[in-house]
Amino acid sequence: MNTPSSLESLIEALRCLPGVGPKSAQRMAYHLMQHGRPGAQRLADALQLALAALRHCQRCNTFTESETCVRCLSSKRDASLLCVVETPVDMNMMEQTHAYSGLYYVLMGRVSPLDGIGPGELHLDRLLARCGDGVVREVIIATNFTNEGEATAHYLSEMLRSRGVSVSRIARGVPVGGELEYVDAGTLAQALRERRPVAG
Amino acid sequence: MNTPSSLESLIEALRCLPGVGPKSAQRMAYHLMQHGRPGAQRLADALQLALAALRHCQRCNTFTESETCVRCLSSKRDASLLCVVETPVDMNMMEQTHAYSGLYYVLMGRVSPLDGIGPGELHLDRLLARCGDGVVREVIIATNFTNEGEATAHYLSEMLRSRGVSVSRIARGVPVGGELEYVDAGTLAQALRERRPVAG
Numbered sequence: 466m467n468t469p470s471s472l473e474s475l476i477e478a479l480r481c482l483p484g485v486g487p488k489s490a491q492r493m494a495y496h497l498m499q500h501g502r503p504g505a506q507r508l509a510d511a512l513q514l515a516l517a518a519l520r521h522c523q524r525c526n527t528f529t530e531s532e533t534c535v536r537c538l539s540s541k542r543d544a545s546l547l548c549v550v551e552t553p554v555d556m557n558m559m560e561q562t563h564a565y566s567g568l569y570y571v572l573m574g575r576v577s578p579l580d581g582i583g584p585g586e587l588h589l590d591r592l593l594a595r596c597g598d599g600v601v602r603e604v605i606i607a608t609n610f611t612n613e614g615e616a617t618a619h620y621l622s623e624m625l626r627s628r629g630v631s632v633s634r635i636a637r638g639v640p641v642g643g644e645l646e647y648v649d650a651g652t653l654a655q656a657l658r659e660r661r662p663v664a665g
Numbered sequence: 666m667n668t669p670s671s672l673e674s675l676i677e678a679l680r681c682l683p684g685v686g687p688k689s690a691q692r693m694a695y696h697l698m699q700h701g702r703p704g705a706q707r708l709a710d711a712l713q714l715a716l717a718a719l720r721h722c723q724r725c726n727t728f729t730e731s732e733t734c735v736r737c738l739s740s741k742r743d744a745s746l747l748c749v750v751e752t753p754v755d756m757n758m759m760e761q762t763h764a765y766s767g768l769y770y771v772l773m774g775r776v777s778p779l780d781g782i783g784p785g786e787l788h789l790d791r792l793l794a795r796c797g798d799g800v801v802r803e804v805i806i807a808t809n810f811t812n813e814g815e816a817t818a819h820y821l822s823e824m825l826r827s828r829g830v831s832v833s834r835i836a837r838g839v840p841v842g843g844e845l846e847y848v849d850a851g852t853l854a855q856a857l858r859e860r861r862p863v864a865g
Binding site: 499573 | 668669670671672674675677678679681682683684689691692693694695696697698699701702704705706707708709710711712713714715716717718719728729730752753754757773774
């Protein structure tokens with residue numbers, strides 16, 4: 466094909482990005498070299514910087530540039546509540562609700578046997594140590610309501626309850642603003658099963 | 666959001682990739698930092714290497730690491746034929762046909778007024794100089810059959826013919842193996858209009 470080796474290497478390297486196959490990688494490489502050289506330089510620099518600077522918060526496991534992240538160091542948060550989420554993005558979503566003032570633990574993944582990720586790969590020992598520190602009173606599990614998220618929630622709640630920790634799960638049901646006509650049957654069935662008494 | 670600045674910079678830098686919006690960039694950045702650090706390092710290195718090594722062939726304008734690419738230097742190619750394509754990928758597609766032994770000129774783009782790319786942005790002076798070197802007898806225009814590709818072909822053929830260069834365009838029509846029932850009407854109309862006499 467007479468493709469220069471540095472171009473071949475770049476195409477190959479771009480395939481480490483999630484969702485990028487051979488065709489996309491080729492398109493990205495040609496675009497970067499033809500129209501996006503300043504952007505390519507910025508990307509190379511940003512990758513180097515992030516690799517050097519980013520690590521995991523020793524308390525909540527999210528990405529941070531210091532040993533402990535700003536949120537964990539804040540004295541304004543309720544340290545007796547611990548919310549377990551799958552990713553830093555999920556943590557940001559929880560924060561956007563302005564309905565939670567406790568702390569977090571970020572799993573950085575989920576139990577997913579098909580991808581070879583069992584409970585062992587999630588390093589849950591740190592979460593366990595955190596829950597047993599005498600400060601945490603309630604653990605709120607906010608993993609996704611996907612199969613993997615539910616399996617993770619099940620595993621975590623079994624593990625924590627056997628150690629005497631109080632565990633809760635965020636509610637499933639009809640979304641706010643949702644119309645029954647357009648909600649899927651599974652969600653509606655759950656909303657029915659998990660109905661709550663109306664305070665009178 | 667308390668996102669570390671090096672992570673913010675990485676998310677921002679990933680948006681220089683074509684087809685990558687804010688959500689994808691975030692997903693890519695988290696993935697790279699959580700599960701793909703060796704890949705991220707390889708990508709940073711490959712970008713640096715490609716930026717340093719890649720340039721345009723002075724004859725055909727494709728990407729190369731030397732002044733003139735291997736194909737242009739080859740004595741086995743017919744230098745009297747010059748095929749004009751939009752991208753290096755298109756050149757590779759032409760090569761895969763094993764039906765062409767001439768040389769190429771890669772536009773590295775197409776006339777696309779909506780994207781602000783006029784004939785001036787394509788640096789056609791080098792193509793013109795090439796066509797007027799006395800060696801090239803026929804220029805075969807193999808730009809895409811999209812609106813932009815057709816506009817580019819039209820512009821090129823006008824420009825070259827006014828300078829007395831013999832210009833041709835690759836054929837439009839029903840694809841090999843194609844059934845009339847499943848070919849779109851526009852293609853079929855073109856195939857009818859551009860019908861060829863059958864050698865008897």
